[in-house]
Amino acid sequence: MFRLEQRPQPSKTMLYLTPVIAVLATMIVGAALFALLGIDPGSAIYLLFIDPFVDSYNLSQLFVKASPLILIAMGLSLGFRAGVWNIGAEGQFIVGAIAGGAVGLALWGTEGWWILPLMAIAAALGGGLWAMIPAVLKIKFNANEILVSLMLVYVAENFLAQMVQGVLRAPDGMGFPESRNLGRNDATSLPDVFPALGIDAGGVVMLVLLALAFFLLQKHALGFQIKLTGESSRAARFSGVKPGIIIAVCLGISGAAAGLAGLFELTGAAGKLTIDFPVGYGFTAIIVAFLGRLNPVGILLAGVVLAGTYIGGENAQFQLQLPAAAVTVFQGMMLFFLLGFEILINYRIKRLRRAV
C-alpha cells in the first residue's frame, strides 16, 4: 500500500511540473477516449495538442482565442488567490459586451478614434458593476459569492436575449434577433496590430493588463494583501487588511476584465451580438486560471494551451468528425488531473513496508 507523507516544505519543482503532468495525463487518457469513440487516437491528439502550435494559419488564430481566456483568467486569479470565488465571469463577459456594444450602436454613423476606447470603458464598467452585485451582497449580507455570481450568468443570458430582440436589434436586419455588425464598421471594429501573430488591439491591452497584474502581485501592497488573505484570512485581518475591500477589489477587477474581454470578442471575432454570442470563455477561463497556477506568466501559457484545444477541436470536428463536446470533456479532464496531481506539491507518496 501507499501512504501520503507531508513534505516539510512545498516542492517548488512540483509546483511548476504539475500543470505539465496534467496536460500529459489528459493526452494519454484522451487517446484512450478517442479509441473508444472509434477515432484514430494518434491523429486526434496531434490535431488537438500539436497542430495548433505548428500550422501558421492556426498560429494566427491561436492568439485570437487565447486573448479573452487569458484576460478573464487574469482577473479571476486575483480573486482565487484571496479565496474570493467569482465563477460568474461568463455573465460579466456578456454584460460587458452589451454595455460596450450599446455605446457603439448609439454612436452608429459617427467616426472617430475615441469611439472604441469609449466602448471599452463602458464594457469594463458594465462587467465590473455586474460583478459588484455579488461583492456587495457578500460584504453586506454574507451571501455566498459563488452562487450569486453564477445565478447572474443566467440572468445575463436572458438579458442578452431581451436586448437582441429589443432595443439593440439591427433596424435593417429583417427582424433577426441580432445587432448591427460592429466588426464591419470602421469606427467600432477592433484594429489588428500584429496580424501575422493574430494580435489585435484587444490582445495588446490584454498583455499590458497582464503585466500590470504581475506587478500588482509581485510589488504592490494590495497584491500582498490579496495573497495574505488567501493564505490566512485571520492573519490578514490582524494586520489591518479589510476583507470587504479585498472582496470588492477582486470581484471588481475580474468583472471589468471579463467585460473588456466581452467587448473585444464583440468588436473582433464575433462582430455582432446574438443569442449565441457567449461561448463559455468565462467558464473555460476558470480552468486557465488554475492550470496557470494563478500566476500571470502561467496564465499566459495556459491560455495558449486551452485556446489550442479549441482550434484543434474545430479542426478535428471537420477532419475526424470529433463531436464538439469532446473538447469540453478534455478541458474538464485537464482540471481534474491538475487538482489531483497537486497533492504532489505538499505530500510525498511513500510505500508502506509490511511489518515483518
Added chain:
Amino acid sequence: MDFSSLNPVAMIVLLIGAATPILLAAIGELVVEKSGVLNLGVEGMMIIGAVTGFIAATTFDSPMMGLLGGAVGGALVSMTFGFLTQYLLSNQVATGLALTLFGLGLAALMGSAYNGIRPPRMPRLEVEGLSDLPIVGKLLFSHDPVIYLSLALVLAVWWFLNRSRAGLVLRACGENHEAAHSLGYNVQLIRFGAIMFGGACAGLGGAYVSLVRVPQWTEGMTAGVGWIALAIVVFASWKPWRVILGAYMFGGITILQLSLQALGISISGAYLSMTPYIVTIVVLVIMSADRKRASLNAPACLGRSFHASH
C-alpha cells in the same frame, strides 16, 4: 387578460413536478454538506444523470431502468470528486467546479446520438377510487412514483440524520472531523459514501428532468437547477424538511412565470425567465444576512479537507 385559464389545482400539480428535481438534488447535497463536504458539482452530476437515465430508459424501454440509470450515473461521476477531494485532498470548490464543467461536456458527448428521441412514458400511480376524488385526487393521488419517492427520501434522510447512530457519526464528521477521527471513525470513507449518495440523488433528479419534465434529451437541459439546489440547502439551514419548503417554493415560481408567459402578459418572456435565478439570489441574501444564525446552522467543517497525520 384571461386569468381563468390558471387552474390552481393543475398549477399545484405542475409545481410539484417542477420542484421534484430540485428537491432530489438538494436533499442529496444536504447529506454531503452535513458530512462536511461542499460539492459544487451538483449541476454536473444532474446532467450526467439526465443523459445516463435517458440512455438506460430508451435502451431497456423502461422508465424505471431510466431512474436507476440516472442514479448510478450520478453516483459514478461523483466518485471522481470523492476520490480527488478525500484521498488526494484537492480543493473542494475547484474540484466541484471541475465536476460541473466535465459533467456538462461528458453528457453532451454521451447524448449526441439521443437528440430528438422520446423516452418511454413514466406511469402515474393511480389509486382505485382515490385518484378520481375531486381536487384531492389530483393533488395527492395522481402523481408519478418519483414524487412520492422524493418525499419519502426526505423523511428517510431526516430519520437517518436525527434518529440513527450512523447519522450521528456522519454529522460528527461534518462538525469536527478530528474528533470523529480520534473516536476511530474513518472520516474519508464516510464522506466518500455521503458524496456518492449525493451523486445518486442528483443523478435521479437529472433523470427526472429528461424522462418526465421535458421529456427528451437536449444539451445543457438542467439549466442551472443543480445550482439552485445548492442555494436551497442554504435556504433550508441544513434542515431536511425545510428543503421541501424551498424546493416547492421554487417550483411555484417556475410554474408561475411559465404560466404568465403562456398568458402573453405584457412583461417580456426573457425577463420572466430571469425570475427563478433572481429569487434564488434574494433568498440567499435573506438567509445569510443573519450571520450568527447562518454560522450556527452550517456544519463547522464544511469545505475543509481532512488528512489523518497518523
